[in-house]
Amino acid sequence: MYTASKAVVEFRKTVSWRVAVFIILACLAMAGIVFSLVSGAVQVGIIEIVDVFTGQQDGSVRDIIWNIRFPRTLVAALVGVNLSLAGALLQGIMRNAMADPHIIGVSSGAGLFGIAVLVLFPAYGYLMTPAAFLGALGSAVLIYALAWQNGVRPGRIILAGVAVSAFFGSGISALLTFYSDRVDGALLFLVGGLSAKSWPHLQLVLPYTIAGTLFALLSAQRMNILMLGDADAKGLGLHVERTRLWVTAAAALLSASAVSVVGLLGFVGMIVPHAARLLVGSDYRILLPAAALLGIAVLTIFDTLARIIFPPVELPVGIIMGALGAPFFLYLLRKRGMHE
Amino acid sequence: MIRTEQLTVKYRGHAVLDQINVLFEQGLVHSILGPNGCGKSTLLKTLSRQLKGESGAVYVDGKEVKDWGTKSFARHLAILSQVQERSIDIRVHDLVSYGRFPHKGWMQKLDDEDIKVVQNALELTGMASLANRNVQELSGGERQRARIAMAIAQQPKLLLLDEPTTYLDLCHQLEILELARHLNRVQKMTIVMVLHDLNHALSYSDRITVMKNGSIYSHGAPCEVVxxxxxxxxxxxxxxxxxxxxxxxxxxxxxxxxxxxxxxxx
Structure with missing residues (x-):
């Protein structure tokens, strides 16, 4: 599935390289968080931020950091983790480097169910994430079933995903058209963005991030075995179908919780795991934590850029991710085309 | 020991294996021969639980295969399926250590004993010097040996090999067959393999099973069968x-x- 140049393969197999990559990724994630905290319409110095956290700072700076930027940054970080892990898991399950919750329609399934709860049963808002989870799981299973024909072929997954995505997408558009008065920020939801995300959103997504991350890390070795192919995995005593179902559920949960907070944010789940794979290789025990850290860095940095690039207009981060992600998708498609 | 009883396997309504009764005795090297499409691979897949029979039964060491636990079955019997062209981006050592998976519980780490088993498997297959290489960089023969090393690391009592010599040059073919014989003679593994080359089967097997159109044509010592x-x-x-x-x-x-x-x- 992946071919890296020989020099890269030689170099990154060393343990010290992996340790170095983890340190760099952790620094990058921290840098992204700090960058997000200091940047914006009001520039806040790092010392002032430290003061805010130690309770020595009051007034407007404290409000900006504590009530606006800090929770938003944390939401960005968690969403980055969720989408990256979901992407890494789906890429393994579907055996396709281009599988991303957004592209293969898991996000739109989650979005349709989530929005349906939001506009049709506004009193049950707390059911949004569970509903989005059902939508995500449903669309993952649907895509898998549609693409299944004596095994799963990468190309068919993408095509089935496009169809499923279009189907659920038109459902979302229909709901947003009929109930435009009930959904504020419909455009933001469709593109995917983090504006005005705060503590309640953090509370919403945090439990799923923790559960999903734990499950993903616990399944890492099983994912490795699964990557050998169904025949070898069965021969090694892995419950192949059961593992695939559980991991798909975990990926669906991770993407659904992200979707219910930031909307249909695409390409994070494709770019981040792919970049992580190039850096550390395909061993899921290393790949998953690397992808999670990189996800934090990517989403915090790009969300901050989206905020400050055209002041006073704040772009939804989904626009940036799309502008970067679509060419990347085409690059992967061409590269794969040459190998097959 | 593997025994089948009236084993029938169907694919799209057509019987690929038709009421097969065969016995692969303990401690011997068995080869299955037959023309393309006679059901050799299907038989091997059914013996290893990759496929389910329509009717009849398969017994591995006296216990019906469906009654075995998934992991304990993998500790008992390993199968090398036919070569797949798709390869994964991991080190040879990691691939071989996956052979320890059925011996380990949820999240259990490899201990010294496992490492020894893996190292031994690498040495037996002549892969020790390539342990740090990426599987993608290997030649066809090396890749096949790496996969066999993984099967050896499973420490099975029975080893099933589905056309282990396909795509290999003559020297590598003989290496694989020598290795199979070594595993049988030294490690006392029972070997069941599907082969295409009749002369290879003649020189490396204790028993030969000949299949034709989904049935057993003959079964016995090479001199009786060929x-x-x-x-x-x-x-x-x-x-x-x-x-x-x-x-x-x-x-x-x-x-x-x-x-x-x-x-x-x-």
């Missing part, structure tokens, strides 16, 4: 089977298509 009549009826070739003077083992000296078969193809 003869000119069998080659004519099963493989449609006119051949001359001779006895080697050195050790009295058989080899097939010449082969040519039967005339009616040639006309069919023309």
């Amino acid at each position: 003869n000119e009549e069998m080659l004519r009826e099963v493989f449609h070739v006119e051949a001359c089977v001779e006895k080697l003077d050195v050790d009295g083992s058989l080899f097939i000296k010449s082969m040519k298509l039967l005339l009616d078969k040639r006309r069919l193809m023309g």
Whole structure:
């Protein structure tokens, strides 16, 4: 599935390289968080931020950091983790480097169910994430079933995903058209963005991030075995179908919780795991934590850029991710085309 | 020991295996021979639980395969499926250590004993010097040896090999067959393999099973099974089977298509 140049393969197999990559990724994630905290319409110095956290700072700076930027940054970080892990898991399950919750329609399934709860049963808002989870799981299973024909072929997954995505997408558009008065920020939801995300959103997504991350890390070795192919995995005593179902559920949960907070944010789940794979290789025990850290860095940095690039207009981060992600998708498609 | 009882496997309504009764005795090297599409691979897949039979039963060491736990079955029997072209981006050492998966609980780490088993498997297959290489960089023969090393690391009592020599050059073919014999003689593994080359089967097997159209044509020691009549009826070739003077083992000296078969193809 992946071919890296020989020099890269030689170099990154060393343990010290992996340790170095983890340190760099952790620094990058921290840098992204700090960058997000200091940047914006009001520039806040790092010392002032430290003061805010130690309770020595009051007034407007404290409000900006504590009530606006800090929770938003944390939401960005968690969403980055969720989408990256979901992407890494789906890429393994579907055996396709281009599988991303957004592209293969898991996000739109989650979005349709989530929005349906939001506009049709506004009193049950707390059911949004569970509903989005059902939508995500449903669309993952649907895509898998549609693409299944004596095994799963990468190309068919993408095509089935496009169809499923279009189907659920038109459902979302229909709901947003009929109930435009009930959904504020419909455009933001469709593109995917983090504006005005705060503590309640953090509370919403945090439990799923923790559960999903734990499950993903616990399944890492099983994912490795699964990557050998169904025949070898069965021969090694892995419950192949059961593992695939559980991991798909975990990926669906991770993407659904992200979707219910930031909307249909695409390409994070494709770019981040792919970049992580190039850096550390395909061993899921290393790949998953690397992808999670990189996800934090990517989403915090790009969300901050989206905020400050055209002041006073704040772009939804989904626009940036799309502008970067679509060419990347085409690059992967061409590269794969040459190998097959 | 593997035994089947009236085993029938169907694919799209058509019986690929038809009421097969066969016994692969403990401690021997068995080869399954037969023309393409006779059901050899299907038999191997059914023996290893990759496929389910329509009716009948498969017993591995006296216990029906469906009654085995998934992991305990994998500790008992390993299968090397046919070569897949798709390869993954991991180190040889990691691949071989996956062979320890059925011996480990959820999240249990490899201990010294496991590492020793993995190292031993790498050495047996001559892969120790390539342990840090990426599987993607290996040649076909090396990749096959790496996969066999993974199967050895499973420490099975029974090892099933589905066309282990396909795509390999002659030297690597013999290496694999020597390795199979070594595993049998030294590690006391029972080997069941599907082979294409009749002479390989003759020189490396204790028992040969010949299949034709989803049924067992004959089963027994090489000298009982391989003869000119069998080659004519099963493989449609006119051949001359001779006895080697050195050790009295058989080899097939010449082969040519039967005339009616040639006309069919023309």
